[in-house]
Amino acid sequence: MKAVVLSDWGGAENFTVQDIPTPAIKPDEVLVKVKAFGVNPADFKTRSGAAPYSKDYSHPIVLGWDMAGEVVEAGTDVTTFKPGDAVYGMVNFPKPGQAYAEYVAAPAAHLALKPATLSFEEAAAAPLAVLTAWQALTEHGQLKAGENVLIQAASGGVGHLGVQLAKALGAYVIGTASGKNEAFVRSLGADAFIDYTQTSVEESVSDIDLVFDTAGADTIMASAKVLKPNGRLISIAYGAMDKVLAVRPDIRAERILVHTSGDDLRTINEFIDADKLKISVSEVLPASQIADAHQKLESRRTTGKIVLTFS
Numbered sequence: 543m544k545a546v547v548l549s550d551w552g553g554a555e556n557f558t559v560q561d562i563p564t565p566a567i568k569p570d571e572v573l574v575k576v577k578a579f580g581v582n583p584a585d586f587k588t589r590s591g592a593a594p595y596s597k598d599y600s601h602p603i604v605l606g607w608d609m610a611g612e613v614v615e616a617g618t619d620v621t622t623f624k625p626g627d628a629v630y631g632m633v634n635f636p637k638p639g640q641a642y643a644e645y646v647a648a649p650a651a652h653l654a655l656k657p658a659t660l661s662f663e664e665a666a667a668a669p670l671a672v673l674t675a676w677q678a679l680t681e682h683g684q685l686k687a688g689e690n691v692l693i694q695a696a697s698g699g700v701g702h703l704g705v706q707l708a709k710a711l712g713a714y715v716i717g718t719a720s721g722k723n724e725a726f727v728r729s730l731g732a733d734a735f736i737d738y739t740q741t742s743v744e745e746s747v748s749d750i751d752l753v754f755d756t757a758g759a760d761t762i763m764a765s766a767k768v769l770k771p772n773g774r775l776i777s778i779a780y781g782a783m784d785k786v787l788a789v790r791p792d793i794r795a796e797r798i799l800v801h802t803s804g805d806d807l808r809t810i811n812e813f814i815d816a817d818k819l820k821i822s823v824s825e826v827l828p829a830s831q832i833a834d835a836h837q838k839l840e841s842r843r844t845t846g847k848i849v850l851t852f853s
């Protein structure tokens with residue numbers, strides 16, 4: 543099979559498309575013929591060697607966690623999927639998922655059936671970002687209907703799904719991005735928009751119940767300051783939480799790491815089936831352009847998601 547192979551830590555020039563053996567499956571896994579795979583900022587952090595979990599890898603390696611495709615073989619213990627099923631999922635995160643390939647050996651517990659309304663490209667774009675948004679808002683953020691939520695970087699891979707999920711959960715949603723993304727963020731259902739290049743978040747809002755900060759270290763202090771007493775700050779990017787809590791000891795602040803879950807994807811499927819959640823794919827590229835995809839992501843200026851295909 544063809545796969546994108548990374549020869550060493552460092553830049554995206556270390557990727558090449560090569561022929562490598564198709565993986566063998568374990569009893570609890572299925573072999574998926576990949577129709578499309580997704581990329582996330584975690585991919586370029588792992589590629590460079592900077593991610594905390596990079597130590598679990600040795601070169602040459604195949605990166606990638608997000609993929610969608612068709613089951614071609616099911617392990618002897620698998621009862622949930624059969625050959626021919628269209629599936630999607632985040633495979634083995636943060637351990638090697640090896641999704642930048644034509645075939646992936648995926649634990650059945652990490653997959654869900656692909657909603658019929660999603661293309662394979664849309665489904666491949668979703669798993670890591672949508673699981674992050676879902677777990678941040680519900681499991682960690684405990685978002686309740688009627689609360690107000692601020693989503694920092696509302697136009698990004700995670701943020702654009704967070705806006706829609708928060709709306710579907712009944713929240714009043716405020717999104718931040720630069721002005722060129724205002725129409726996109728409002729189209730997702732955001733009730734209010736802050737162009738962070740023109741206005742500071744602190745001057746624009748206050749008394750927020752929950753901030754979901756997907757933007758990072760530069761925004762984390764402002765995210766804390768606009769919360770009401772006992773408000774919740776859920777961050778997925780690096781940021782100095784100790785400094786934040788020194789300034790706002792009266793809030794709950796947490797940095798989370800997404801975990802894989804086929805069950806969460808099945809819950810998320812209900813929002814997709816109810817037409818309350820759309821996956822925005824800004825670009826579909828051939829696998830040979832993986833370096834281009836990584837460089838675009840590293841610019842931090844993309845909207846929605848980038849996916850790649852071998853066909």
Ligand SMILES: NC(=O)c1ccc[n+]([C@@H]2O[C@H](COP(=O)([O-])OP(=O)(O)OC[C@H]3O[C@@H](n4cnc5c(N)ncnc54)[C@H](OP(=O)(O)O)[C@@H]3O)[C@@H](O)[C@H]2O)c1
Binds near residue numbers: 670695722758760
């Ligand atoms: N801990 C976890 O489990 C976890 C899971 C997923 C992702 N992450 C991390 O979360 C971060 C976001 O991931 P992502 O996939 O959503 O990234 P992304 O798609 O690359 O985000 C890009 C978006 O961020 C916006 N943005 C950049 N700086 C901003 C700022 N200061 N204020 C508001 N918006 C800003 C940009 O809008 P403009 O162009 O308009 O500025 C752009 O649309 C990354 O650092 C990623 O590694 C962590």
